[in-house]
Amino acid sequence: MAGIYIHIPFCRKACTYCDFHFSTNFSYRKEMIDAIIEEVLLKKSEWQDFTFESIYFGGGTPSILTEDEYRRIIETVKTNFRFSTHVELTLEANPDDINPGAVKKWNSAGINRLSIGLQSLNDEELAFMNRSHTAAESLVAVDTSLQSGIADISVDLIYGSHLKTDKQWEFELNWALNSGANHLSAYALTVESKTALAHRIKKGLVPETNDEHQSNQFMKLTEISALNQWDFYEISNLCKPGHRSIHNSNYWKNKAYLGIGPSAHSYKNKTRFWNASNNAEYIKKINLGELPQTSETLSDLDLANEAILTQLRLSSGLRMDAILPFYSKWHDENKIALKKMEQNQWIKIENDTITLLSKGRLMADNISAELFIS
Ligand code: SF4
Incomplete structure (x- = not known):
């Protein structure tokens, strides 16, 4: 079985550490959603032999989509491809977009799993990362989602920054593993070149990440995961037994996946494809009826x-x-x-x-x- 990834390349703010493809300029948002839908139609015939078992809205910040936008995309995808009986349909959501009304609408559109980007439960660290939400919004996001009808919740946390003390990390882990979420993705803060974080470190405004600090926090993750009997099934991913991410697991099992949207990657039959990481170029090519992609066949x-x-x-x-x-x-x-x-x-x-x-x-x-x- 295969998975579908849909990249929504817009964010309200630029997080200092992020090197994903996104824009904070929403002015051509409508053209982008139309192009994403058009790309599905352009790729339809090549992917008819596959049965899909997951759809994953990633980004960017897909939780900024309006109800009309995500319904149009889901409907187009569902009517043009073949799916298994159960489809894991995940939406990456930022805590400031989560409220009972939004969750109920997502649920009624078929979204049955949320991946919530908490990253930290500390306001000072969230400000350092330039995240768009507060710790208070993070602390209620899981509960709001559960109460409003979406039971499969993954949360993301980042460890190893100079502001994340061991005590704070321990608190965040214990909170996350007992919050009602059934999945956690935990990533070490990585300094990617050309990010605002790399720039600040270079200027001496922020200390470099420290390997020993990050290793200690990774070991704490291992320890607390074991104490709570979570399944630490991938180096950055753990879950309550029985709740592994179907979509991500398929990547690691070398299964086929179809990527839609700027910068999205696809893989099938030993060939990898990747879309242009430029919104204007992506929209232009799609409007000409061309796929904005490059490919390589793996030996x-x-x-x-x-x-x-x-x-x-x-x-x-x-x-x-x-x-x-x-x-x-x-x-x-x-x-x-x-x-x-x-x-x-x-x-x-x-x-x-x-x-x-x-x-x-x-x-x-x-x-x-x-x-x-x-
Ligand atoms: S919300 Fe996510 S994709 Fe957007 S800038 Fe922050 S980390 Fe990057």
Whole structure:
């Protein structure tokens, strides 16, 4: 089964750390929604062989969409593609857009899961991130969603900033895991080049992120997740048992996905496609009846390296049979490195599957890089 991702490229404010594709200029919003709908129609015939089990509105800030806008998009998608009986339909929502009336309307349009971007429960940190909401709005957002009819709630938190003390992080984790949400995405604050955060760090206005601080907070995440018996199924994602995200899990299982909207990626039959990350260019091409996309076909070695990168992040681990059919010498070439990683208690190897242990999860990117096929 496959998934559909719809990118809504508008935000009220620019968060200091963000390098996703978005604009705070809403002036061509109508043209953008029309183009998104048109892209669905342009891609319809190529995706007729797939059955979809998830739709994910991401961004940007999809919770800024009006009822008319998200209904038009959902209706177009649902009438032009084939779906399974149950469809996970997620909307990323910012806490300042969540109120009983909005949640009820989302629910009646078929949205059955919210991914709420809390990031912090501390006003000073929210201001540092330039988020558009307050801690008070975050603290009521989950409850409002549950009371208004959407029971599947994921919350996002960011750890490791200089303003997030260990005590604050512990409070946020305990709150999130007992808030009624059944899924948590927790990301270390990353400094991406060309962001306002990178600029401020360069100017000495904000301290650099500290690896030890971030590692300590990741270990706290591991500890509190285990105490609450949550399923820490991916390096940044955990849930109450039985509530893994269908949409995101499909990415990690190398299944097909269709991306709609500027900057959205698609993947099928070993080929990856990505749309222009420029709103004006995207709208212009779509209006000419052209797909604003570039593509690349992945070689077997690319696929093996993708498996190393994504499967190592999963609690189910990296199965060697995801690599060996493409590159049979891989195990022999990495025998010594793997042994050393086992001795350092970074990984365990069982049933031809490599799983990261807690210490290894802290250095997942380095471990993947060492095991890549060049
Ligand atoms: S709301 Fe999300 S997409 Fe928009 S600027 Fe902030 S982090 Fe980026």
